[in-house]
Amino acid sequence: MKVTLTVNGIRRDADAAPGDSLMDVLRGLGLTSVKNGCDNGDCGSCAVLVDGAAVNACLVFAARSEGKAITTLEGMATEGSLHALQTAMLESGAVQCGFCTPGIVMTAAELLEKNPEPTDREIDEAMAGNFCRCTGYTKPRDAIRSAAEMLREGRR
Ligand code: FES
Ligand code: FES
Known part of the structure; x- marks a missing residue:
């Protein structure tokens, strides 16, 4: 089965078996930020944006993604500049093993698009489906708050 997607702004054609997930297809296209936790x-850990909404790519059949616009972590940096969320994750020490980090960034990207000034409680609620074994969640929350401030100030 052929699936055609727009991934990080580029049209991509992929082969998919009937049971393959969007995660399988994206990883097969070399987008290895999409982690299988x-x-x-x-x-x-597999969260990506599908038409702007954060979804767990392991739960979406590839066939249901036909024609969708997908953003992965690889698409967040532009023209050599990291996205504010990537910068803030690094500066806040929120990246340790890093396995959870792509999914956290993508879920937080949807949050900040909808809510540019979230409270800590709103951050915690939005991020409740993103598990991290390393950081204790405090540093990722600090990073999301910091990224929100950067974006409100027009910094990336
Ligand atoms: S790999 Fe998709 S939610 Fe864990
Ligand atoms: S940094 Fe290791 S799982 Fe989150």
Whole structure:
């Protein structure tokens, strides 16, 4: 089966088996930021934006993604500049093993698009589906708050 997607602004054609997920297809296209933490919708490490909404790519059949616009972590930096969320994650020490980091960035990107000045509680609620074994969640929350400030000030 052929699936045609727009991935990070570029039209891509992929081969997919009937049971393949969007995560399988994206990783097959070389987008290895899409991490397989559980393959079951529990951990958030495979989160990507589908038409602007953060979804766990392991739960979406590839066939249901036909024609969709997908953004992965690889598409967040532009013209050699990191996205504010990437910068803030690094500056806040929120990246340790980093396995959860792409999913956190993508889920937080949707949050900040909808809510440019989230409270800590709103951040925690939005990020409740993204598990991290390393950071204790405080540093990622600090990073999201910091990125929100950077974006409000027009900094990337
Ligand atoms: S790999 Fe998709 S939610 Fe864990
Ligand atoms: S930094 Fe290791 S799982 Fe989050």
